[in-house]
Structure formats: structure tokens, C-alpha cells
Amino acid sequence: MAPIIIIGSGLCGTLMAxxxxxxxxxxxxxxxxxxxxxxxxxxxxxxxxALSDRGLSGLEMVGLREKALELxxxxxxxxxxxLKGNQQFFSYSGRQGEVINSISxxxxxxxxxxxAEKTGKIRFFFRHECSDVDFDQGNAIxxxxxxxxxxxxxxxxxxxxxxxxxxxxxxxxxxxxxxxFQYSQSFLDTGYKELTIPASDEGGxxxxxxxxxxxxxxxFMLIALPNLxxxxxxxxxxxxxxxxxxxxxxSDEEIESFFKTWFPTAYQHMPDLLxxxxxxxxxxxxxxxxxxxxxxxxxxxxGDAAHAVVPFYGQGxxxxxxxxxxxxxxxxxxxxxxxxxxxxYEEKRKVNGDAIGDLAVDNFYEMKAATADPVFVLKxxxxxxxxxxxxxYFSKYSMVTFREDLPYKTAMDQGxxxxxxxxxxxxxxxxxxxxxxxxxxxxxxM
Amino acid sequence: MAPIIIIGSGLCGTLMAxxxxxxxxxxxxxxxxxxxxxxxxxxxxxxxxALSDRGLSGLEMVGLREKALELxxxxxxxxxxxLKGNQQFFSYSGRQGEVINSISxxxxxxxxxxxAEKTGKIRFFFRHECSDVDFDQGNAIxxxxxxxxxxxxxxxxxxxxxxxxxxxxxxxxxxxxxxxFQYSQSFLDTGYKELTIPASDEGGxxxxxxxxxxxxxxxFMLIALPNLxxxxxxxxxxxxxxxxxxxxxxSDEEIESFFKTWFPTAYQHMPDLLxxxxxxxxxxxxxxxxxxxxxxxxxxxxGDAAHAVVPFYGQGxxxxxxxxxxxxxxxxxxxxxxxxxxxxYEEKRKVNGDAIGDLAVDNFYEMKAATADPVFVLKxxxxxxxxxxxxxYFSKYSMVTFREDLPYKTAMDQGxxxxxxxxxxxxxxxxxxxxxxxxxxxxxxM
Numbered sequence: 108m109a110p111i112i113i114i115g116s117g118l119c120g121t122l123m124a125x126x127x128x129x130x131x132x133x134x135x136x137x138x139x140x141x142x143x144x145x146x147x148x149x150x151x152x153x154x155x156x157a158l159s160d161r162g163l164s165g166l167e168m169v170g171l172r173e174k175a176l177e178l179x180x181x182x183x184x185x186x187x188x189x190l191k192g193n194q195q196f197f198s199y200s201g202r203q204g205e206v207i208n209s210i211s212x213x214x215x216x217x218x219x220x221x222x223a224e225k226t227g228k229i230r231f232f233f234r235h236e237c238s239d240v241d242f243d244q245g246n247a248i249x250x251x252x253x254x255x256x257x258x259x260x261x262x263x264x265x266x267x268x269x270x271x272x273x274x275x276x277x278x279x280x281x282x283x284x285x286x287x288f289q290y291s292q293s294f295l296d297t298g299y300k301e302l303t304i305p306a307s308d309e310g311g312x313x314x315x316x317x318x319x320x321x322x323x324x325x326x327f328m329l330i331a332l333p334n335l336x337x338x339x340x341x342x343x344x345x346x347x348x349x350x351x352x353x354x355x356x357x358s359d360e361e362i363e364s365f366f367k368t369w370f371p372t373a374y375q376h377m378p379d380l381l382x383x384x385x386x387x388x389x390x391x392x393x394x395x396x397x398x399x400x401x402x403x404x405x406x407x408x409x410g411d412a413a414h415a416v417v418p419f420y421g422q423g424x425x426x427x428x429x430x431x432x433x434x435x436x437x438x439x440x441x442x443x444x445x446x447x448x449x450x451x452y453e454e455k456r457k458v459n460g461d462a463i464g465d466l467a468v469d470n471f472y473e474m475k476a477a478t479a480d481p482v483f484v485l486k487x488x489x490x491x492x493x494x495x496x497x498x499x500y501f502s503k504y505s506m507v508t509f510r511e512d513l514p515y516k517t518a519m520d521q522g523x524x525x526x527x528x529x530x531x532x533x534x535x536x537x538x539x540x541x542x543x544x545x546x547x548x549x550x551x552x553m
Numbered sequence: 554m555a556p557i558i559i560i561g562s563g564l565c566g567t568l569m570a571x572x573x574x575x576x577x578x579x580x581x582x583x584x585x586x587x588x589x590x591x592x593x594x595x596x597x598x599x600x601x602x603a604l605s606d607r608g609l610s611g612l613e614m615v616g617l618r619e620k621a622l623e624l625x626x627x628x629x630x631x632x633x634x635x636l637k638g639n640q641q642f643f644s645y646s647g648r649q650g651e652v653i654n655s656i657s658x659x660x661x662x663x664x665x666x667x668x669a670e671k672t673g674k675i676r677f678f679f680r681h682e683c684s685d686v687d688f689d690q691g692n693a694i695x696x697x698x699x700x701x702x703x704x705x706x707x708x709x710x711x712x713x714x715x716x717x718x719x720x721x722x723x724x725x726x727x728x729x730x731x732x733x734f735q736y737s738q739s740f741l742d743t744g745y746k747e748l749t750i751p752a753s754d755e756g757g758x759x760x761x762x763x764x765x766x767x768x769x770x771x772x773f774m775l776i777a778l779p780n781l782x783x784x785x786x787x788x789x790x791x792x793x794x795x796x797x798x799x800x801x802x803x804s805d806e807e808i809e810s811f812f813k814t815w816f817p818t819a820y821q822h823m824p825d826l827l828x829x830x831x832x833x834x835x836x837x838x839x840x841x842x843x844x845x846x847x848x849x850x851x852x853x854x855x856g857d858a859a860h861a862v863v864p865f866y867g868q869g870x871x872x873x874x875x876x877x878x879x880x881x882x883x884x885x886x887x888x889x890x891x892x893x894x895x896x897x898y899e900e901k902r903k904v905n906g907d908a909i910g911d912l913a914v915d916n917f918y919e920m921k922a923a924t925a926d927p928v929f930v931l932k933x934x935x936x937x938x939x940x941x942x943x944x945x946y947f948s949k950y951s952m953v954t955f956r957e958d959l960p961y962k963t964a965m966d967q968g969x970x971x972x973x974x975x976x977x978x979x980x981x982x983x984x985x986x987x988x989x990x991x992x993x994x995x996x997x998x999m
Binding site (some may be wrong): 283284285287288289290291292293294296347390391393 | 729730731733734735736737738739740742793836837839
């Protein structure tokens with residue numbers, strides 16, 4: 108039988124390759140970058156990621172849940188740092204054990220690659236770039252970047268797991284008229300730059316370890332996620348242009364003064380700030396939606412290639428892994444019938460890929476502004492209280508993050524409704540006044 | 554001084570070239586197709602177009618209004634053909650002289666090209682395809698399709714007037730991250746195919762000459778626009794898939810039976826139906842929105858390249874010509890300051906380009922379905938009555954089509970509001986009952 112072709116050996120492609128091998132397929136994976144295990148290269152954008160329940164389901168599927176959990180640092184909630192240096196902790200859930208996990212993108216990817224190779228059924232072709240796809244023939248053209256030679260490859264099916272700037276998707280774009288290819292890419296005005304809080308001189312964490320730290324400042328914000336080496340990866344989210352923006356941070360003085368003014372409690376832990384700031388790019392943040400996700404039962408998009416999302420829900424990898432779980436289910440449902448498998452996968456996932464894209468943009472506004480808004484803070488307290496007292500109440504965040512049994516679209520629709528009810532209620536409560544738990548519960552369950 | 558570079562010698566590019574020459578610039582126009590004046594080729598999609606007031610303003614600007622009007626057949630309204638063969642005429646306006654004009658795309662393009670060459674300041678380079686744009690340098694790369702040689706060209710400014718699949722816009726897409734290029738393309742499920750009603754054997758028009766004919770059938774429709782040679786260009790708008798769709802029209806019998814059943818009063822005038830149906834493609838219909846429209850005061854998009862629209866408002870060419878009028882105004886406002894000129898042009902036009910895109914999709918639903926709906930028919934009668942009796946009342950259609958003093962966005966916002974008020978009112982009128990003109994006027998002016 109012809110092999111399964113996978114374009115892109117990132118997290119999504121490697122997980123899917125491994126699963127395909129477990130199902131008995133031969134798999135050829137083509138990756139334009141060198142092997143990240145040998146080369147001292149970055150693994151693409153963002154150094155660490157938040158692994159949560161949907162992602163864990165994907166790892167469970169291939170039997171790697173426990174091994175992956177050895178690589179994580181659990182984060183129990185958001186630790187909010189205000190301008191005065193006060194800290195407020197907001198648990199992610201009112202329930203025990205519902206945490207998200209900081210994990211190194213590269214560490215997890217390497218775990219997946221190593222396990223994939225152990226199957227003996229998967230070949231990785233590094234420095235092979237997909238330059239085009241022939242949808243009629245079901246072929247891909249890949250170029251060996253060392254020899255510049257192009258080869259036409261064909262397989263049982265071609266899966267494009269090649270990320271936000273997917274070459275497979277671009278090939279669909281070139282056939283826009285014939286495929287009636289619906290496509291949108293939407294950039295935020297805000298960009299991001301990765302920085303570091305290193306381990307302390309004594310070799311410990313400089314901030315609380317089991318939290319996702321946020322310094323929300325309305326128009327912009329700083330966040331930090333813990334790493335195994337006791338450093339934190341810090342990300343500055345800041346508009347590209349305007350009064351407070353990357354364009355205004357050129358000189359050392361401007362950069363330092365900005366951090367001293369707005370993030371003094373982070374700044375004191377960032378000895379390499381200026382160097383990091385110069386070395387690392389200010390990158391853009393984009394949401395991509397498209398349709399179709401598959402052509403003729405021969406070619407399909409998965410992960411960021413199908414639904415690039417902004418990082419504010421920590422769901423990018425989790426959504427991609429869930430794509431793999433759903434495709435796996437479709438393969439079980441329609442054994443060997445790729446027309447039906449891919450059509451069914453597309454039908455199940457398209458609406459949910461779009462939903463997590465929208466949810467992530469929502470959360471951008473929530474994280475940078477709402478976490479500093481007293482009504483929002485009260486609403487969040489009420490919600491945690493509901494979660495602690497009513498086992499059948501789940502916040503939008505909980506539904507998205509911890510309820511892998513609920514599709515993203517359901518979590519979004521129900522969560523937005525709850526949020527609006529709770530915000531309305533929170534506005535009626537005077538400062539210091541207690542809320543009525545039973546009343547609120549009845550309201551949100553109406 | 555360096556020449557103005559224009560990519561694309563369609564209607565928009567040639568009009569702009571002519572205007573630039575009149576302002577004293579040297580202009581180089583690059584076009585990937587051969588010269589349509591020498592070659593027996595199509596001029597792109599759609600054979601004839603509806604020229605209305607915004608388009609006429611563009612022609613007025615270059616002194617070609619009268620010459621263009623010699624090439625048109627005025628259409629005073631929509632002539633609706635129902636299934637039983639009844640005809641109902643709906644004037645486009647309650648006011649005298651407010652008509653739209655059927656004109657040959659090729660005829661008008663040739664008029665513009667001939668006038669452009671007469672200036673002695675414009676060079677056309679045919680069979681030269683733009684393959685890339687360097688936005689930092691402000692250069693374009695064009696490839697001579699006869700020699701396959703690529704040349705880098707630079708000019709005062711580069712204008713991309715190269716249509717819905719614009720190469721200049723694609724070059725912006727390739728710089729998506731750096732430009733934060735917002736982009737969406739949205740296809741309708743419906744496609745179109747061009748057909749013909751030839752002149753009668755006696756050499757006359759087979760249908761009423763001064764009308765735009767519509768055979769609305771809810772899920773699909775046929776339209777016909779008159780040509781100077783007494784033929785009509787007929788367009789079938791039909792879904793690609795489904796019960797009534799292009800995929801269901803394969804055999805001669807299927808095609809003939811479909812036309813006999815649904816369009817008997819058109820079918821009898823279409824002796825070449827089967828030949829036309831086989832020869833002409835079923836093409837797709839796409840709306841494109843993007844931003845920015847210009848980069849660094851060096852490169853700008855105009856016409857379909859910036860805002861491809863579906864054809865249902867007959868405004869594609871008119872919107873493109875209005876782009877030229879606005880760019881001309883900006884050049885007068887900021888002489889020689891291309892940064893300001895292009896920024897100002899973009900600011901004024903982006904919102905209006907998007908508005909006409911949305912209006913055209915609205916009108917798709919109105920044309921194929923609403924014209925067969927009794928409430929809509931009554932609403933349209935009330936509206937014409939308002940236009941005849943209140944000089945300050947303008948329907949949405951009139952504002953879009955005849956009020957070149959109003960931006961599309963204003964026409965859309967005000968027009969949608971009026972439509973919803975009038976539809977609500979029309980629903981309250983029993984069949985045969987008279988409406989109260991003064992009441993309605995007060996309602997829509999509230």
C-alpha cells in the first residue's frame with residue numbers, strides 16, 4: 108500500500124504520523140527545516156505552550172500521556188500583577204486537579220519524533236519543502252533544499268500539517284476558483300516578542316512556579332510561563348504602532364524606561380532584557396480560517412494549516428491534537444474510505460477550528476484589559492464560587508480547557524451566554540456586597 | 554521624472570493611465586494579455602457591463618463621457634419574467650433620466666486605450682506579466698511572456714489595477730506578516746455561465762431593448778442585457794451543486810429540459826443554447842476584501858485588485874472608475890506627495906470598496922428571490938411612488954447607482970435602514986389595499 112504522506116513534522120504532523128504507524132500504515136513525513144534534534148535551531152514560534160485536556164487526549168491516543176506529563180510544570184491559575192506590585196491569584200477552575208501545563212514545544216516535539224521513529228514505520232525527510240500539490244492527481248511536489256531537486260510524491264493520502272503559512276493550503280489558494288476556496292487571514296494590531304526571566308542565582312524560580320503570570324496593562328500586557336530549567340519564558344504583547352508600541356521602543360533608554368514604568372515587578376527579574384529585546388523579533392499574530400479543509404478524499408489540512416489561531420487561549424496545540432483524535436475516529440468509522448473519512452473529519456472539525464480562533468481573539472481582550480477591570484474580577488470570583496459549589500457548572504474557560512467531551516463551538520456558544528449573564532449580574536453588586544449564589548446559579552442555568 | 558507604472562490595462566488601469574497622462578505624467582502600462590485590439594481574445598469575464606453615474610463621472614474626468622454614451626443602450630428598469638410568461642416592469646428610479654447603460658466591456662476598453670495612446674505619453678507593454686513587487690525598493694518585476702525575460706522596473710509609483718486575481722496583491726500576500734495584510738476571499742455557492750440571445754432573423758432585438766431582463770427562480774436566475782448588435786448577453790446564475798445546479802446539467806436533454814421548464818420565454822430565443830452551454834465555462838463568483846491598499850506611498854491597489862465584487866449591483870466597473878476619481882482628487886490635494894496621496898486615497902476608498910462588495914451580495918439575494926416575492930414587489934412599488942412624489946427620497950438602489958455624490962458606505966447604511974422600514978410597512982398592507990404615501994414618507998425619514 109502507498110504510504111501516508113505528511114507535510115510538516117511539527118507537533119500535529121508528528122502526532123498524526125505516530126498514530127498512523129500504530130494503525131499499521133507506512134508514513135513519509137516531509138519537513139522543510141532540518142531535524143530539530145541535531146540542529147541548534149528554534150522550533151518555530153513560541154518556546155513553551157500550555158498543554159491541557161484536549162491535547163492530553165491526543166497524547167493518550169498514542170500512549171504518551173504519562174511521558175509528556177513528566178515534561179510539564181502545572182499552572183493552577185493566573186497570577187495577576189498590578190502596577191503597584193500587588194498580586195492576585197485566579198484559579199483556572201473551582202475544581203481540584205483542573206490545571207494547565209507549561210511544556211517546551213521543542214521537548215514535546217522531540218518526544219513525539221523519537222517515539223515515531225521507534226515504530227520503524229515512519230521515515231522523516233528533513234529539508235524537503237513542499238512546493239506544490241496536484242489535487243487532481245493527488246500528488247505533492249517536494250524540493251530537496253540541499254540538492255534543489257524536485258520530486259513528485261504520491262500516497263494513500265496527503266496531510267498538510269505545515270503550520271500557519273502552510274504550503275499545502277497555499278496550493279489550495281492557487282486553485283481558488285476551482286475549489287471556491289473560502290479564505291481569511293486577520294492580523295491583530297498587537298505583536299509579540301519573547302523575553303526571559305532566567306533562574307535565580309541560587310538556581311531557583313524567581314516567581315511563583317505553578318502559575319501563569321500576567322501583568323495586564325489594558326493596551327498591552329506581559330505574561331510569563333515557567334520552564335523546567337527554572338526560567339520563565341516571558342512574552343510582551345504590544346501594539347506595533349501608537350503611543351505605547353514597538354515603534355516607540357527603539358533606544359535602550361526607551362526599552363528600560365517602559366519596563367521600569369509598567370512592569371517593575373517583572374523588570375527586576377530580567378537581567379538580559381536589552382539583549383533579548385534586540386535579539387528577538389516582534390512577530391505578528393494572525394487568525395486564519397478557510398474552507399474546504401480537504402480535496403477529493405486525497406488531501407487534507409490539519410492543525411494551524413487549517414485554523415491558525417492567536418495564542419491567547421493556550422489552545423493552538425491542543426486544537427491541533429484534537430484534529431488528530433477526530434481524524435483517528437473518522438478512520439475507525441469508515442475504514443479505508445478516504446473520501447468519507449476526510450469529508451467527515453472536515454464536517455466535524457471546521458466549525459470547531461473556527462470557534463477556537465474566535466475564542467482566542469475574545470481572550471486577548473479579556474487577558475489584557477478585563478483582568479484589570481473590577482467588574483470582571485468580581486464576575487470571575489462569582490464564577491469560581493459556582494464551580495466550587497455546583498458540580499454541573501462550568502465556566503467558558505473550563506469548557507474550552509478541561510471539557511474535551513464538549514466541542515469548541517458548544518463551549519463558545521454556551522460560554523459566551525454565561526459570560527454575558529454573569530457580567531450583567533456582577534454590575535448590580537455594590538463593592539463589598541455579597542452575591543446570592545443560588546440566584547446566580549438559577550440565572551446562568553435559565 | 555520617473556514614469557507612473559500601471560500593472561494591468563483593463564478598464565481601471567487604462568482610465569487611470571489616461572488621467573495621469575492628462576496631468577502631465579509619463580505612464581508605462583504592463584499587461585499580461587496580448588493587445589485586445591489586435592487579437593481575437595476575450596477581455597476577461599463578462600461581455601457587457603452596466604455603466605451608471607459613478608462610472609460616468611470617471612469618464613467625464615477624462616472628457617470621454619459623450620463618446621462612451623455613444624456605445625451604450627440605456628436600460629430604464631428591470632423587466633421581470635415569471636414562469637407563466639407574464640412580464641412586470643420595475644423602473645430603476647421614480648425620476649426622469651435615471652437609467653443604467655449596457656455597454657460592451659471590450660468596446661469601452663478599446664476606446665480608453667485608443668484615447669490613452671493619442672496622448673503620446675503612455676506606453677503599453679503587452680504580454681508582460683508582473684511576477685513580483687519589492688515594496689521596500691518600490692520596484693516591480695515583469696516578465697516578457699514572449700522572451701521569458703524578467704526586468705525590474707521602477708517608477709514614481711506603482712498602481713496595481715490587475716483585477717480580481719491581482720499579482721500586485723499576491724505580492725502583498727507574500728509579505729503578509731510584515732504588512733499585517735488583512736485578506737478575505739469569499740465565494741458564492743452559485744456560479745455563472747454566459748449565453749446568447751442573438752438578433753432576430755429580421756435583424757432586430759428579440760426582447761424589449763431598453764431593459765435589464767430577469768427571470769428570477771429563487772434558487773437560480775437568468776438575466777439578459779442588450780448589445781449594440783441587437784443581441785442580448787444572457788447570464789445563467791446557478792448553484793454549482795444541489796438539486797438545481799451545473800452538476801445536474803450534463804446531457805443535451807438535461808440542459809434543454811431545464812431551460813424549457815424554467816425559462817421558456819428565454820429558451821425560445823436561444824437557438825445556440827446547447828453550443829453556448831458547452832463552449833462557455835461555469836465561472837465562480839468571489840468577493841475580495843483586503844487591507845492595506847497601499848504600501849509606503851510607493852504601491853497601491855485599485856479596482857478589482859483592491860475590492861473584487863460579485864456582479865449583482867452592476868457596480869464593479871463603476872466602483873473602479875470612482876477609485877480613479879478619488880485618486881485624482883487626492884493628487885490635487887497633495888501635489889507630488891505620494892505618501893499622503895496614497896494614504897488619503899486608501900482612507901477614503903477602503904470603506905467604500907468593502908461596502909459595494911457587501912451591497913452586491915445583498916442584491917444577489919434580492920434579484921434571484923425577492924423580485925418574485927409579493928411583499929418585495931409591493932415595497933418596490935411604494936418606493937417608486939416615494940421617489941416620484943418626494944424629490945428628497947432616494948431608494949438604496951438609487952443612492953448606489955445615481956448618487957455619485959454619496960459614498961457607497963453612506964448609501965449602504967441609509968439604504969439598508971430604509972429597506973427594513975419599507976419591508977415592515979409593506980407587510981402590514983393587505984393585497985389590493987392602498988398605502989398611505991405621507992405615512993410611509995414620515996416613517997422612512999424618521
